[in-house]
Amino acid sequence: xVSAPVGFHCRDCVQxxxxxxxxxxxSLIGLTPTNTRLTSLVLISINIVVWxxxxxxxxxxxxxxxxxxxxxxxxxxxxxxxxxxxxxxGLATGECSQLSDGHWVPGVADGAWWQVLTSIFTHVSLAHxxxxxxxxxxxxxPLESMIGRSRFLITYLLAGFSGAxxxxxxxAPQSISYGGSGALFGLMGGLLIILLLRKSDVRxxxxxxxxxxxxxxxxxxxxxQAHLGGLLGGVVLGLAWSNGRGGPKKPTIGWLVVxxxxxxxxxxxxLRAWALS
Numbered sequence: 001x002v003s004a005p006v007g008f009h010c011r012d013c014v015q016x017x018x019x020x021x022x023x024x025x026x027s028l029i030g031l032t033p034t035n036t037r038l039t040s041l042v043l044i045s046i047n048i049v050v051w052x053x054x055x056x057x058x059x060x061x062x063x064x065x066x067x068x069x070x071x072x073x074x075x076x077x078x079x080x081x082x083x084x085x086x087x088x089x090g091l092a093t094g095e096c097s098q099l100s101d102g103h104w105v106p107g108v109a110d111g112a113w114w115q116v117l118t119s120i121f122t123h124v125s126l127a128h129x130x131x132x133x134x135x136x137x138x139x140x141x142p143l144e145s146m147i148g149r150s151r152f153l154i155t156y157l158l159a160g161f162s163g164a165x166x167x168x169x170x171x172a173p174q175s176i177s178y179g180g181s182g183a184l185f186g187l188m189g190g191l192l193i194i195l196l197l198r199k200s201d202v203r204x205x206x207x208x209x210x211x212x213x214x215x216x217x218x219x220x221x222x223x224x225q226a227h228l229g230g231l232l233g234g235v236v237l238g239l240a241w242s243n244g245r246g247g248p249k250k251p252t253i254g255w256l257v258v259x260x261x262x263x264x265x266x267x268x269x270x271l272r273a274w275a276l277s
Contacts, residue, residue: 039149040140043121043156044133047180050121051129068105068176069112072119072164075173075276076107089174105176108168108269109276116269120160122178132180139187146194147241155241158262159186159233165265166229168272182226185212186234193238236261 050070057066064084078088078096081103088102093110096102106112123129144152163182171177188209195202216227240257 036141036145037137039144039152040136043140044136046121047123047129047133047136050118051123051126054122054124065105067122067124067178070115070118070122071176071178072115072167073105073107073112073174073176074168074171074272075109076112077105077174077176078102079105087174107173107276109173109273116161116164117157119164119178120157120180120183123180124178128179132184135184136180136187139184139191143187143191143194147190151241154258155186155190155234155237156183158237158258158265159183159190159230161265161269162186162233162261163223163226163228163230165268165272166225166232167223168269168276170225171223173276177223177226179223179226181223182230182233185227185230186237188212189231189234190238190241191234193235194242197242233261233265 054063054066054070057063061084064079068079076093078091078093078099079102080086080088081101087105088096088099091099091102093104096104108115123132140152140156143155147155160180160183163185166182167177188205192202192205192209195205213227216222216224237258240254240261243251243254243257
């Protein structure tokens with residue numbers, strides 16, 4: 001186990017699965033991608049580039065504004081111009097504009113819909129970035145080898161959106177959350193379901209997931225909302241992809257479930273944004 005700001009990461013459980021699974025067996029639904037590390041490498045590269053942009057913005061004193069722009073805020077908040085790390089709680093947009101020191105940072109309820117996506121790739125500390133990238137590196141390739149590249153990417157993004165939906169509903173309206181933890185919990189949930197249905201040994205993965213869940217609820221300033229939402233989304237997606245193993249109609253049913261999850265998540269975010277606005 002390797003400690004991390006958002007939990008603990010297990011190397012052996014994924015490596016064991018990789019060692020005992022032949023690549024040609026991979027696919028629940030078709031051929032295995034030639035390079036199962038490619039998608040994870042691209043996602044890792046995006047995380048690193050965004051982190052670099054955030055760090056470089058500190059040289060021109062825009063670091064907090066960039067974080068607020070990319071991070072996920074359900075309702076937005078009134079921040080202090082002179083002290084960017086501080087904000088005025090409970091103020092609405094109009095009240096904030098009347099303050100000489102007030103600067104309104106938009107949230108999803110204000111129309112900042114991009115935050116649902118950008119927050120998944122936003123990391124502030126190097127440790128947070130490193131642990132997210134390491135987790136993706138260990139979980140991504142074996143999962144991609146089983147479900148294929150497009151389904152893996154859909155799982156990552158849709159689990160991240162599920163985490164975002166949980167954040168906008170369950171977090172404080174005037175708060176900011178960021179990081180790929182929701183998407184990564186989704187990968188863990190999806191991988192767990194697929195391995196269970198394949199009757200593989202999941203003891204180490206269950207222990208790893210359990211430790212991460214304990215840390216999620218025990219450590220302050222960890223977005224348990226994103227973790228829980230991403231995990232639930234990943235579990236449902238794992239069931240959907242596993243449904244594509246037999247019969248001509250099974251893949252259609254699986255894609256239907258995935259579509260319903262996507263629509264449900266987006267409708268949930270829109271409804272909450274409408275309520276907060």
